Amino acid sequence: MTLSIGEGEFVSLLGPSGCGKSTALRIIAGLGDATTGRVEWPTMGHDAEGKVEREIGFVFQEPTLMPWASVFKNVWLPLRLAGISKSAARARVMEALEMVGLSAFADSYPRELSGGMKMRVSIARALVTRPRVLLMDEPFAALDEITRQKLNDDLLRLWAQFGWTVVFVTHSVFESVYLSTRIVVMAPRPGRVIDEILVDAPSPRGLAFRTSPEYSEMTRRASQSLHSALGANDHL
Amino acid sequence: MTDIPESASEPALAAERNAERGGVSHERLLRVVIPLVMLAALIGLWAWYVKAYNVPKYILPGPDLVAQSLVNDWGVLGPALMVTLSITFQALAIALVGGVLIAILFASSRWVEVALSPYMVILQVTPIIAIAPLILIYTSTTQQALLICAWIVAFFPVLSNTTQGLKSTDHNLLNLFELYGASRWQTLFLLKLPSALPYFLAGLRIAGGLALIAAVVAEFAAGSAGAGSGLAFRLLESQYRLNIPRLFAALILLCVTGVAIFGATSLVSHLLLRRWHESAIRREN
Numbered sequence: 001m002t003l004s005i006g007e008g009e010f011v012s013l014l015g016p017s018g019c020g021k022s023t024a025l026r027i028i029a030g031l032g033d034a035t036t037g038r039v040e041w042p043t044m045g046h047d048a049e050g051k052v053e054r055e056i057g058f059v060f061q062e063p064t065l066m067p068w069a070s071v072f073k074n075v076w077l078p079l080r081l082a083g084i085s086k087s088a089a090r091a092r093v094m095e096a097l098e099m100v101g102l103s104a105f106a107d108s109y110p111r112e113l114s115g116g117m118k119m120r121v122s123i124a125r126a127l128v129t130r131p132r133v134l135l136m137d138e139p140f141a142a143l144d145e146i147t148r149q150k151l152n153d154d155l156l157r158l159w160a161q162f163g164w165t166v167v168f169v170t171h172s173v174f175e176s177v178y179l180s181t182r183i184v185v186m187a188p189r190p191g192r193v194i195d196e197i198l199v200d201a202p203s204p205r206g207l208a209f210r211t212s213p214e215y216s217e218m219t220r221r222a223s224q225s226l227h228s229a230l231g232a233n234d235h236l
Numbered sequence: 237m238t239d240i241p242e243s244a245s246e247p248a249l250a251a252e253r254n255a256e257r258g259g260v261s262h263e264r265l266l267r268v269v270i271p272l273v274m275l276a277a278l279i280g281l282w283a284w285y286v287k288a289y290n291v292p293k294y295i296l297p298g299p300d301l302v303a304q305s306l307v308n309d310w311g312v313l314g315p316a317l318m319v320t321l322s323i324t325f326q327a328l329a330i331a332l333v334g335g336v337l338i339a340i341l342f343a344s345s346r347w348v349e350v351a352l353s354p355y356m357v358i359l360q361v362t363p364i365i366a367i368a369p370l371i372l373i374y375t376s377t378t379q380q381a382l383l384i385c386a387w388i389v390a391f392f393p394v395l396s397n398t399t400q401g402l403k404s405t406d407h408n409l410l411n412l413f414e415l416y417g418a419s420r421w422q423t424l425f426l427l428k429l430p431s432a433l434p435y436f437l438a439g440l441r442i443a444g445g446l447a448l449i450a451a452v453v454a455e456f457a458a459g460s461a462g463a464g465s466g467l468a469f470r471l472l473e474s475q476y477r478l479n480i481p482r483l484f485a486a487l488i489l490l491c492v493t494g495v496a497i498f499g500a501t502s503l504v505s506h507l508l509l510r511r512w513h514e515s516a517i518r519r520e521n
Contacts, residue, residue: 031411058415064408067512068430080426081416109512129416 001193003184007132010159010166012176012183014222016230020191021169022061025137028167029058057126059136063118065110065125071097072106075125082129089128096128097121099158116147123155133165140175152178156205173226177218178210185225195225297481302488305481313470313482317489320451320466323379324497327386328447332440334387335394339432340424342395343402360392364450368457378458382466385454390447393439401435402428434513437505444497452490 001024005011013021027034065074073080075096079089097103100120110118119139126134140148156179159166170176176183177199185195199218201209209215279299285291286298293301306313338356342349364385375381405428413423455468467486474483509515 026411029415031415056415058412060408060412062408064406064412066409066427066430068433077412077426078416081413081418081422111512111514 001186001191003193005165005167007165008163009182010168010180012180013167013169013186014171014173014176014183014226015186016171016188016226018191019186019188021186022137023191024186025135025167025169029056029135055129055132057129057131057134059119059122059126059134059139061138061141063110063115063122065118065121067110069109070106071102071108071110071113071121074110074121075128077125078129092128092130096124099127100124100154114147116143116151119143119151120154123151127158131164133167136166136168138169138171141171148175153206155179160204173219173222177215177222178205183222185222187228187230194228197222197225294478294480297484301481302484305479306485306488309482309485313467313486313489316465316467316470316486317493320448320455320468320490321493323382323386323451323466324447324493327383327451328390328444330383330387331390331394331443331447335391335439335443336398336436339395339398339402342399343428349399356392356395359388364389365453365457368454371454372458381458382451382454385457386447386450389450390443393442393446394436395439397435397439397442398432401432404435405431434509434515437501437508441498441501441505444501445494448490448494448497 001020003011003024013024015021023032026032028039030039066077069077072093075093076086076089079092080086094103094106097106100123102117102120102124105113105117105121110121113121122139140151143151152175155166166180168176168179180199183195183197183199184193185197186192187194197218201212201214201218283299286296297305338352342353367388368381368385371384372378372381375384409427409431410423413427418426451466452468455466456472459469459472467490471483471486471490474480474486
């Protein structure tokens with residue numbers, strides 16, 4: 001696949017299971033090597049060896065929290081690994097928790113939180129390094145519809161505020177249309193990009209957009225495109 | 237009937253809550269009282285049987301004689317208990333350190349594991365009582381031999397559980413650590429060891445009991461005598477002299493020690509896991 005992503009874009013990778021959208025995201029993140037091809041970061045700094053200094057945050061499908069550590073320590077982790085002490089990191093950790101509305105839960109343990117709250121902690125952990133690029137791998141797939149909607153709105157609000165570049169993997173047509181400025185539709189066997197859809201609805205988006213004719217038109221268009229991604233012989 | 241004022245139902249709710257709390261403390265009391273009553277009943281039955289059937293004390297002494305022996309022979313049994321305890325805990329300590337270190341080695345290199353694990357298994361499955369005579373020949377003091385025997389037995393559960401724990405680290409968390417450029421040591425100390433902790437603690441609980449058993453079994457094989465003897469030797473000696481009350485007293489000391497070790501390791505495990513691990517969380521439904 002070939003894909004260029006501009007700064008400040010919110011790009012969704014939409015496709016059926018097995019089309020390689022998560023793999024693409026992992027390669028962008030630098031987890032595992034691509035068989036061929038490369039990822040270029042024209043606007044990011046390079047270190048002495050010419051390697052890219054990736055300023056990225058990654059949110060996994062599951063919250064992926066350390067169950068033995070408090071919320072604070074979980075969010076502190078990326079900074080801790082970079083050698084920043086607890087006291088030096090405190091302000092930034094609390095700021096990240098503030099962004100996702102969980103400042104009151106810093107001392108709680110993950111098991112004491114609901115599924116949506118765990119996901120918020122996971123997002124706070126991705127934000128604590130103040131990344132320029134946020135990579136999200138079906139982060140809300142396991143959540144119920146109401147929580148998911150709330151987190152979608154929160155994500156859009158934070159995106160408008162901080163202007164990161166977001167790459168968001170999803171298999172939900174509705175979610176992709178609601179969130180992104182551009183939808184990249186992928187097809188399996190072999191994994192490839194088959195369509196790109198620009199969603200030029202203005203931000204902030206909310207209930208009005210979700211119920212508008214443009215929104216249903218966009219979802220219809222994306223669904224059709226996704227449908228053509230599935231060959232007649234595909235059994236899901 | 238849905239429009240009952242809320243204030244009316246509140247006292248009822250509070251009363252219900254109180255009853256519930258009363259139920260909980262009642263249950264807690266029973267949990268202590270029932271085992272104690274059971275124990276007293278068993279001792280009573282024992283005392284009654286010995287008296288009613290006139291059982292000679294060299295076959296089965298009554299509980300009073302055993303208690304008497306426990307007090308009068310404390311000069312012999314006390315030091316023996318200390319010897320057994322010291323061997324057990326030394327062996328356990330070395331087994332913990334060694335088991336965890338080798339588990340880390342196994343988890344970091346598959347080839348080391350492939351090369352060494354068969355020998356670990358052989359060491360574990362060969363009955364310790366069969367190796368004890370050899371170890372007695374190779375070591376200069378009996379104490380060393382006992383220590384080695386207890387260590388061999390206690391070592392394996394720690395090793396195999398910790399290895400399993402280190403390998404069961406959440407893959408997503410491993411990815412996360414890689415993503416943020418964690419070093420090998422950071423990954424080990426901040427991720428792999430904490431996530432292996434529940435496995436390690438399960439191994440510890442098994443190893444604690446096994447270390448005591450092995451310390452006793454090895455001493456039977458050694459059959460040493462003199463000032464440095466542990467409880468197992470005192471057991472054998474009492475048997476030879478038909479001093480059955482003392483034999484029972486020594487047996488009771490061993491039992492109590494075993495239960496205490498199990499209790500202590502369970503407590504350690506509970507304290508370390510109670511805030512986060514599934515095993516320590518009371519289910520709500």
